[in-house]
Amino acid sequence: MMHMVLTIGFLLVCIGFWGLMTRRDIFRMIISFSLLDTGVHVVMVAIGYIPGGTAPIFDEGLAVEGAIGNVVDPIPSALVLTAIVIGLAVTALMLGFAIRLHASRGSLAADELKELKW
Secondary structure, eight states: HHHHHHHHHHHHHHHHHHOOOOBBBBHHHHHHHHHHHHHHHHHHHHOOOTTTOOOSBTTBBBSTTTTTTTTTEEEEEEEHHHHHHHHHHHHHHHHHHHHHHHHHSSSBBGGGGGGOOO
């Protein structure tokens, strides 16, 4: 199960990276960035998952001695929640820039925006 989730995550990363490198439309580049971002999130959560693991709450059902191999690591999940919020804000900012570019230039083709390059 975990290998399948890791494979899906890496596949999303590869599709997103491929889209960023090959697409010249800014809207498609934003979608590719979101796919890449989602793939990284899936990989991070899959790395912290332990098959058959329990929540990291110590009580009478889970002793400290048995927690090493049986507890799911909460750090990747917490980092992914933060990264999702940041990714949403970055995507909204990119879409805002794309809307302004389309309003001022009439196109979202990156090849037509060469005067904005350094």
